[in-house]
Amino acid sequence: MTTMSDVARAAGVSVMTVSNVVNGRPRVGAETRLRVLDVIAELGYEVNLNARRLRAGRTDTVALIVPGFEHMYFADLAARVARSLEQTGRHLVVERGGASREGELAALSLARLRMYDGVLLSVVGLERSDIDRLRAATPIVLLGERDLPKRYDHVAMDNVEGARLATAHMLSTGSRDVVILGGSAQAATGEGGMAPTRTVGWRAAHDEAGRAADPRLVVELTHPGTAEARRAVADLVASGTVFDGIFAVTDAVAVGALAGLADAGLRVPDDVQLVGFDNLAVSEFLVPALTTVDPGHDVMVREALRLLDRRIAADGGPVIAERIVGPVRLVHRGTTRR
Amino acid sequence: MTTMSDVARAAGVSVMTVSNVVNGRPRVGAETRLRVLDVIAELGYEVNLNARRLRAGRTDTVALIVPGFEHMYFADLAARVARSLEQTGRHLVVERGGASREGELAALSLARLRMYDGVLLSVVGLERSDIDRLRAATPIVLLGERDLPKRYDHVAMDNVEGARLATAHMLSTGSRDVVILGGSAQAATGEGGMAPTRTVGWRAAHDEAGRAADPRLVVELTHPGTAEARRAVADLVASGTVFDGIFAVTDAVAVGALAGLADAGLRVPDDVQLVGFDNLAVSEFLVPALTTVDPGHDVMVREALRLLDRRIAADGGPVIAERIVGPVRLVHRGTTRR
């Protein structure tokens, strides 16, 4: 591997001059610059980023830490973040926390965090206390809906409102018994994880419509995923529970629900209406196309990067934490009636 | 930030002893080790990975470079690789090449590659000449189906055979006119990108069955994706083309085809059979469930990591490049007849 001093020697200048050329700093004469660039091209020199990072601190890299690569939801998010960052000449790497406490904590070790200029952290699977214990110097913006330490910047989506919109739509288009698939029985305050907050919105829609929210229609899923959702719908039908609407807490769950309903010979939306949450890329191509809550990812990503850049610019100085809740919007498609 | 010498001073030992403790090296007495560990815990010390990397070379991190995060296919791959790596105490980061030459080349700069112990590189979008120009010291394993420089290890899936299986199945279950959606008109040799090779398999199935492969049934897609596939099916129907089977070159394309067929009021599999390729997580949950070619990701990942580890172990020494073609398997589901 050629180093800067190899280049310096070959060009007959000091390493510092090479460094200045490489980084486009001004204190170099035009002629010298050209000579150095020639030598660099000839030797195929490239800067050693580890050395630069050690010395200069800067990495020009932002990390997005997600619970797992297999969730389509995060793939979508990652793609958006990457596009935004590239416009500022920076670079995204995605790591996975593993959706387990251990994995996410490992990804969160100060050691690892220090490798990046900033970190966007999806907090699924983390306890509040874990996050509180974190004493990272690296700028962090949290993505998620949990009740999180106030000292962090935090971009959340409006779970309660999204769930309310979804449920209200079904109630207003003729559904009487709307299941929440992937909800949480103990949901109360509007704080907490995704399942509880979305359950609160489901309940709020019932209150508004003057209906009682039947607790038996709250179907919990231990790991809200597609396969489990399909099974849950099968169980629901087998148990003889009466329902004519499903609010699936995520689109992934909705995909499973759609399959489960088809298994049971129930027609969508005629027998059962269905609304998801996330507006995944695949959702509009399902048959019938999935009505879903769009989480406004573009706004979330823009805001998250704004907050991150603000902290990076502050360079460790004090910054007042912000909490931002993105707008949500119901996307009407084929799994609901007009 | 606390450094190793802070710890050393506080514990009354040398930095080297702290380093030995941190890395679990033997030359440390039990009592001293405990004292150092105490101080580490107290000061909240964590090793600076940049410094370690600079000095020691090792990073314990493998990169997977994919064309884009939004392709579900790669999310699946990434999840598998991450799981495998974690079992060996290493760590995965995912970067995106951008599916454009520029992006992928940027991700490929020697500078960036040197940040990892090894790199798995999905070569979609790269020209052979770009890869040839690459003079990286970092171990690289290529994932993809292109005609690639022989000096690289290369894990491909059996595109020709997969496409042949898919097409043959439809031909043997009553389809007479099988469209290849996302194929390539000039496909010939069996080498090249995904579209050409899968087209070769499609043609091979026709040859075997003693049928003529009608070139008008090769539908090209400039960007093989879901939305474009849906449009293409609409165009196909509008043009009055007769067909009763579709081999979609990827599951993402198949999802679009399924939507397009539904739009056109065609029943699957009664009017048109459909087979995809990739066996995405979502495919079994489609309605009807998608018959597809399973690319044997588990084998691909295992082999790719084996090849990578072999190179990492060789530590820059000479290694004979291998080319591995994983097995494929047809997964029968609801979009085809028995």
Place this chain on the structure above:
DNA sequence: CGACGATGGTGTATCGATATACCAGGACGT
């Protein structure tokens, strides 16, 4: 009793780039 091998530990150079201070020489104003 002296050599010798474990055991436990230290000092120093080094990885490759960057920050800082400093220097030579020419232009320029007064």
Place this chain on the structure above:
DNA sequence: ACGTCCTGGTATATCGATACACCATCGTCG
């Protein structure tokens, strides 16, 4: 003629951890 500023450039310490060579005890064995 002299101080001052600007331009173009260099020498050196440093970021934080690790590799290597070396050293001090101490028990023990011939």
